[in-house]
Amino acid sequence: MDALSELQDWYLAQCNGDWEHEFGISISTLDNPGWHLMIQLGYSLLEDQSFAAVRYGNPNIRIDSQSNELPETPVFGNWVECSVKDNVFHGSGGALKLGEIIGIFLKWAHEIEIAESTPEAEKRREQREKEKSDRLFWDVLGNEVWERNCAIEGRSNKCTRFSAWCRHHHFKRSRGYKYPFEDEAKPANRVLEYQSFPTPQML
Ligand SMILES: [Zn+2]
Numbered sequence: 420m421d422a423l424s425e426l427q428d429w430y431l432a433q434c435n436g437d438w439e440h441e442f443g444i445s446i447s448t449l450d451n452p453g454w455h456l457m458i459q460l461g462y463s464l465l466e467d468q469s470f471a472a473v474r475y476g477n478p479n480i481r482i483d484s485q486s487n488e489l490p491e492t493p494v495f496g497n498w499v500e501c502s503v504k505d506n507v508f509h510g511s512g513g514a515l516k517l518g519e520i521i522g523i524f525l526k527w528a529h530e531i532e533i534a535e536s537t538p539e540a541e542k543r544r545e546q547r548e549k550e551k552s553d554r555l556f557w558d559v560l561g562n563e564v565w566e567r568n569c570a571i572e573g574r575s576n577k578c579t580r581f582s583a584w585c586r587h588h589h590f591k592r593s594r595g596y597k598y599p600f601e602d603e604a605k606p607a608n609r610v611l612e613y614q615s616f617p618t619p620q621m622l
Pocket of ligand 1: 569570584586
């Protein structure tokens with residue numbers, strides 16, 4: 420199968436009714452001249468995976484605008500730069516390198532697919548998802564700001580804004596286990612964030 424068909428398959432495999440609304444792929448041109456391929460990796464198997472950057476050649480050899488001629492063919496456009504930053508794959512290269520750039524991406528995607536298909540990897544992935552969801556729920560509960568104490572005895576904590584319990588107890592009651600990251604330092608700006616939440620009366 421050619422690179423473009425494989426890229427289409429990868430794209431289609433990500434589309435699930437949600438992914439395609441937030442993430443995607445773009446292919447554009449550069450004025451070197453050249454190509455730029457950008458692939459958003461969020462919520463794909465490639466999210467947070469490490470990628471060894473690929474770089475060769477010199478992107479700064481350009482067409483001579485005076486004569487409108489290509490510099491010597493063996494050097495001109497013979498460059499590629501591929502890297503991943505903030506869960507976005509960026510691949511750039513000379514005017515004839517688009518296929519090769521797509522190939523570099525697909526090779527990496529294929530390697531990760533194999534590495535992630537073991538039962539151990541599946542377990543690790545589930546664990547990561549669970550941690551993400553725990554943190555999100557903890558954040559949503561917000562800080563303990565009400566005047567009254569938590570309805571469950573044993574702790575002197577106040578209630579969170581929308582609950583009769585403290586954050587700790589609300590989490591434990593809902594999830595059936597203790598919040599695993601309770602001892603982690605909380606960023607100071609979160610306090611302000613939650614204080615600006617509307618009160619129930621305002622809702
Ligand atoms: Zn409590």
